[in-house]
Amino acid sequence: MAPKVLVSDKLSEAAVQIFRDRGIDVDFMPDVGKDKEKLAEIIGDYDGLAIRSATKVTEKILEKADKLKVIGRAGIGTDNIDKEAASKKGVIVMNTPFGNMITTAEHAIAMMFAVARQIPEASASTHEGKWEKSKFMGIELTNKTLGVIGAGNIGGIVCERAQGLKMKVIAYDPYLSQEKADQMAVEKVELDELLARSDFITLHVPLTDQTRNILSRENLAKTKPGVRIINCARGGLVDEEALAELLKSGHVAGAAFDVFSEEPAKDNPLFHLPNVVCTPHLGAATTEAQENVAIQVAEQISNYLLTGAVENALNMPSVTAEEAKVMGPWIKLAGHLGSFIGQMTDEPIKAINILYDGVAAEMNLAALNCALVAGIMKKVNPEVNMVSAPVVAKERGIQISTTSQDKSGAFDGYIKVTVVTGKRERSIAGTVFSDGKPRFIQIKGINIDAEVGAHMLYTTNEDVPGIIGTLGTTMGDYGVNIANFTLGRTHAGGEAIALLYVDEPVPAEARAKLAETGLFTQIKPLEFDVA
Structure with missing residues (x-):
């Protein structure tokens, strides 16, 4: 049938x-x-x-x-x-x-033209029979500096189109490598520099904990006087009330928004302000x-x-039905390894090197690679999935290499991932035990045995007395229950790590208390999807 x-x-x-x-x-x-x-x-x-x-x-x-x-x-x-x-x-x-990448990018460019030349207001005025040429004095895009926040798929198309308009393009994207920036012919800058230099700012990032309110009141105040701001990405990236105040004061010359913090937007601080162009989330609304x-x-x-x-x-890996039964726990492990690396890495990633050992090397490595890369890239874009993650990584100029080998140690098989940035290399390894649960078995070359939990805390320190007591007491003081506590070190008195599996997220106040002790060189909360 x-x-x-x-x-x-x-x-x-x-x-x-x-x-x-x-x-x-x-x-x-x-x-x-x-x-x-x-x-x-x-x-x-x-x-x-x-x-x-x-x-x-x-x-x-x-x-x-x-x-x-x-x-x-x-x-x-x-x-x-x-x-x-x-x-x-x-x-x-x-x-x-x-x-809809091209369509959304074109809408951003159209909105930039609209706000530069006050086209909607001028059109409405002319329809009313007025002839107000002097009222609608605009500016050219040629030779202006466009600051692009987020140079991924859509942002990259906007960069290309803007260069065709003879604009100077600068980009802020923590995950954009210098090599990829050079290929795109854009200048890679930090956010503060972009805010200070840009005549136009356009946003092309997903809404995450890292990007939420990225144009906050504080950051908007750092912008160049007369800047024009375009948002065709996501609502919640810009403090709309603060932007409205700066539009009224004249510090911001104009804004064009296709997305809003609350949608459908029936009321918004940006509505009814002069030289603010608003559209009802039309980024993908073209016939094509x-x-x-x-x-x-x-x-x-x-x-x-x-x-x-x-x-x-x-919500599933690209594997056959036969493979899924065996690979299920290893797919989860690969995702957890990638997620750990992704959450720990703030610099642009140049390369991802993956080693498969023993039984892991006999599986569908393409699917495992996808799961692992997706885990890494989800910090950049939560909408990434196992199929799109390698494409996103490639577009960012990240080199992915895979090595497989026969069983080489105490485990029947394991996966080890090493991420290379411009500053350092970071590695983690894991395996699946007979109970089907993924385990972390090595971090930074230090052997451990850690069960993966939804909420974890990772710390590094010198191997000195008092670490366990400090961690345990502080968690107790803030009502955080420890489900599992794993330690490891290079050697006596050397570098040491701790990985806590806790029942709820560790509050910022508890992490600050740990930092005040001066015992820890790194304190990092981690979240994993263990469903």
Whole structure:
């Protein structure tokens, strides 16, 4: 029997035709996604579900989806899908991460033109029969300095387009290597320098703990007088109230925003201010982009249902069903190793070197590589998945090398990853024990045996008395329960490390208290997805 797919949102007819051409039974019901009760009533009949943003795939919907094998989102964002519930149900969640890059970049450029020449205000004035040439004096983009915050996929396209406009492009991106910056012909700078030099600033980063409010009140005050700011990335990157004040004072000459801290934005401090251009999250809203992502999601769903191929999956590795049983714990280990390195590394990464030993070397190394690189790159972009992570790494100029070898030590197999930056090398190794649980077995060349927990604390220090007591007492003082405590050292009196597995995140106050002791050279909280 042919697989059956439901298209529950307004997708391109071209996508529907792809399903038909591949021999898949498809029902095109573009309004049913808005009717939760109707969707829950019929979802049990389908093997695949193709959606955009209108359909909300909740746990209750998934409870009824007894046949469902795959959900494909035409676009990047998957907030409308309960991915945890989908994973528990065994449903693959796919997205189309690269279908709207050009469209979003072009919108940013268009917004830059609009705010430079006050086009929306001038258009409204002219429509009213006014002829206010002197009121709408603009500026040229040629020879102006464009500061790009985030030089990844979309940011990189903006850099290229801006250079075609004869702009001077500077970029702030902690994960952009100098070699990649040279290839892009952009000047790599720190954030403060970008703020001070830029005539225009455009943001192209995801919303993470590191980027949230990156243009804070304090940072906005550091900008060049007369700057114009464009945000077509994510709401929450800019302190909108502080920006509104600077627009009123004249320090900021203009702003163009496609995204807002709260959406849909019915009210906002930026609304109704002169020389502020606002659009309702139109970054991906072009015919071409919607066609691209619709076609891509139809092809991905078809490929999976007909051949088992997994592309752009957010909640499972790209491995065959036979491999998954054996590789599951090793996939988790690879992700944890990458996550550890990613959370510990703040400098641009030049290279990732991965060593597979023993039984690990006999597995699907491409899938393990993807899981490990995804773990590293998630700090840069939480939307990265196992398929897109190597692409993101390549675009950032990161060299990935893989070595495999026969069993060489006490373990049946292990994985070791070494990350190379311009300043240092950092390594960690891990294995999977017979209980199926991943373990960290070596950090910085120091042997340990540490179970991986959701919340951990990593410290380094000289091997002196009192470390265990200080850590234990401080955790107790702040109500943090220690589930597991692992120590290691190079030699007596040498460098030592501690890795604490705790039941809840260690408060900043507790970490500050540890720092005050002067005993520790590094104190780093870590978070791992152990679900």
